[in-house]
Amino acid sequence: MNQRYALCIVLIALAVLPLACGKKEEPAAPTSAAPASVAAPEPPVSIAALNRGAxxxxxxxxxxxxxxxxxxxxxxxxxVTAAPPLDGTGNDWKRSRAELVAAIRNGVKRDGAQVMPSWNGRLSDNEIDDIIAWFQALWPPEVYSQWRRKQATPKG
Incomplete structure (x- = not known):
């Protein structure tokens, strides 16, 4: 197994462990409904999903x-047409979740030429989600936090 991959899995497990073992608090009563345009928080990604995605x-x-x-x-x-990084050092974090899914599902064309294949019909929605979860786990924490804030910003 690749050492960096193994390290990523260990770091992710260590990051998720406090969530699983943390003190449970009673949820506060909601004061008002969140606007429909604000993204709901995503549930934590499971180690199994990260392994499948890897x-x-x-x-x-x-x-x-x-x-x-x-x-x-x-x-x-x-x-030059070359595949960009997906580890948070390129432009991947500037894309919405829907844009990431669409690029994988539909492929990418540039100047009318297919530069990334379509995985529609070859990867299920769950498999696409697992792949995205895996490469997002590689993103530096500040990059992922910035992406999450951007996802929660109302479009308007």
């Missing part, structure tokens, strides 16, 4: 995006 990523995505989601070295070179 395997699916290695099987379907690593060939282009790199085994550690580091992307192709030329991904920013003008005129």
């Amino acid at each position: 395997g699916l990523y290695q099987e379907h995505c690593a060939q282009c995006h790199g085994p550690e989601a580091q992307g192709h070295p030329d991904w920013q070179t003008p005129g």
